[in-house]
Amino acid sequence: MTATKDLIVIGGGPAGYVAAIRASQLGIRTRLVERENLGGICLNWGCIPTKALLHAADVLNQLRGAQELGLVVPEGVHADLPRVVQRSREVAQRLRQGVQHLLKKHKVEVIVGQARLNGPGIVEITGDSPQTLRADAILIATGARPRAVDALPVDGDRVWNYRHALTAASLPQTLLIVGAGAIGMEFASFYADLGTQVTVIEAQARVLPVEDQEISDHVARAFQKRGINVLTQTSATLQAVDATAAHVALSTEGGETCVASFDRVLVCAGVVGNSEDLGLETTRVVCRNGCIDVDGVGRTAEPGIYAAGDICGAPMLAHKASHEAIRCVEAWTGVAAPGVPARIPSCTYCRxxxxxxxxxxxxxxxxxxxxxxxxxxxxxxxxxxxxxxxxxxxxxxxxxxxxxxxxxxxxxxxxxxxxxxxxxxxxxxxxxxxxxxxxxxxxxxxxxxxxxxxxxxxxxxxx
CATH class of the missing domain: 3.30.390.30 (FAD/NAD-linked reductase, C-terminal dimerisation domain)
Known part of the structure; x- marks a missing residue:
């Protein structure tokens, strides 16, 4: 099929690479710009590697309960954290190579670099091979990153974000997790199974606050039964960091404050869209609170510029991003009507x-x-x-x-x-x-x- 249109995709995550493949299938000449790793946060630092870690923790938990099934397991079963982490990284690398293969198979040109809009239809690339690209349409799929919390500055040593938690060299004896959403609860489950004394705090009234009340209550009880300390309506402020611990002030909604010390603090306070330094100001694209405004099929306020995935706001889920990307490309090319928005399931892989x-x-x-x-x-x-x-x-x-x-x-x-x-x-x-x-x-x-x-x-x- 001869290409009659051009598409530039900015971002190679679950929205970007899927959009690029679908566009190529539809006969669109497609170029994808990615500044770091194909597969985005989900494949490299989110959905996939965390599930590899959690699977290891699940197997460890099953081995500890093997006697109940009539099985004899040698005493002293424990986790080799560096090897667990290594396998997690190997899984991510294998899938990243798979994405690279798929893009090559579908004749999508991959360009490594930082992309910035310079008006409608124009993308400036900086990096090893600076260049200017032009296309009939541009799809922004730049994803999101961890939300920074001023009261808990991440240093990668005592105070972590999820990347540090995914690649820990040793197991902390005590860990404070700030934020009881899906990410925080998954890491709490993983580290608790490996033997860390975990405390989870949440500013809202319950853990997993977007879930049904009965579900949240059940998970909180299950965590407490496992020895995980769960504190709701509680916030944290870093007081000091020294060679032995991070010292944190924990404040309740009622005004009570105490200072506690932890080997590590993991900040899981949500994510924010990667909308900075994209040149959006050279277009009519509207951005609110770090996310781009779009209609039901990814159209922005600037004709010819589209967006899909986490950059468009909540729910920031990989499966939603991929689905949005396909709907966007198909609507742009006219092969499918907008249709009814799909229902979006939500999953949390804690225990x-x-x-x-x-x-x-x-x-x-x-x-x-x-x-x-x-x-x-x-x-x-x-x-x-x-x-x-x-x-x-x-x-x-x-x-x-x-x-x-x-x-x-x-x-x-x-x-x-x-x-x-x-x-x-x-x-x-x-x-x-x-x-x-x-x-x-x-x-x-x-x-x-x-x-x-x-x-x-x-x-x-x-x-």
Whole structure:
């Protein structure tokens, strides 16, 4: 196919490289500019390497509980942190090479350098090979970075961001994690499993504050049961750093303050869009709080300039970024209508795992609809008992009058895999009757979903 249009993609993360591949498939001459590593933060410093670490921690936890399964494991099972970290980096490198191969396969020209707009349709590249590029369209996919907290300046030694936590050379005896969102809770779970005494603080009233209240409460109890100290409505200010520890003032919403010392402090206070030094001021692109304003298919206020992924704001998730990028390219080329926005699932890979989609119960009640809410605990599920992971539950929320699935919230074993079925069901507008007539294979964890739906309508069999 002969290229009739040109596209420049700025950023090689989950939005950027996916957009570039899809554009090339559609016959667009595509160039991708990346200043650091293909795959972006997700592949190199986020989603993938953290899951490699968490998998190691899960296996370690299973080995410690092997006696309950009738298995004999040598005493003294422990983690070799440098090797755990090394494998995590190897996984990221392998996938980065895979992205490089895919871009080459689809004839996407990759340019290493820093990109900056110089008006509509013009991109200036600085770096080893300075040049000026022109194209019919430009897609900004520059992602996001850790939010800086003035009260907790990161030094890479005593005070970490997630990059330092991913590549630690030794295990801290004590660790303070500031922020109980998905990133903070995953690192808390990992380091606690390896033997660190972990304290998690959150400025809001509960951990995982964007999740359903019951899910947040369950995870907080599970963490405390594991010996993780969880403090909510608490903030931190670094007082001093010395050769032995970081000394931090912990302040509650009620005004109480104490100073505590930790080997390391990990700041997980969210992320902010990478919108600086992009030359946006040479265009009509509107940027608010570090994120670019776009419509439903990535169009900015400047014709010919698009944006997708974390740079467009919350939820800042890799799967949402890739989906946005494809919708953007397809809408620009005219091969697909904008369509209805997809439902976006959310997953947190701590122990226990958390997954959700749609409205929380509190949000659903604000809509003043009549609700049917079902819950089913994994301790009533045969597969969960068989694999010795009966913790957690499935919660489903329906509109009582229409049968619409408004939201689903899961906590427990492998729920990050189970959410896909609920996400697809919501996308296809499945009702409670569709769930009730569906045959869930036995024995599977997914049966808990069916029982939760039945419970919402007073028909649960195993409860």
């Amino acid at each position: 226990p795992q958390v997954a959700s989609i749609g409205l929380t119960e509190a949000q659903a009640r604000q809509s003043e609809r009549l609700l049917s809410v079902g819950r089913f605990p994994f301790h009533g599920n045969g597969k969960a008992l068989a694999i010795n992971h009966p913790e957690g539950f499935v919660k489903t929320i329906f509109d009582s009058q229409t049968g619409e699935l408004l939201g689903a919230h899961l906590v427990g074993p492998d729920v990050t895999e189970l959410i896909q079925g609920l996400s697809l069901a919501q996308q296809l507008e499945a009702t409670e009757e569709d769930f009730m007539h569906h045959i869930f294979a036995h024995p599977t964890l997914s049966e808990a979903i069916g029982e939760s739906v039945l419970h919402a309508y007073g028909r649960a069999i195993h409860l």
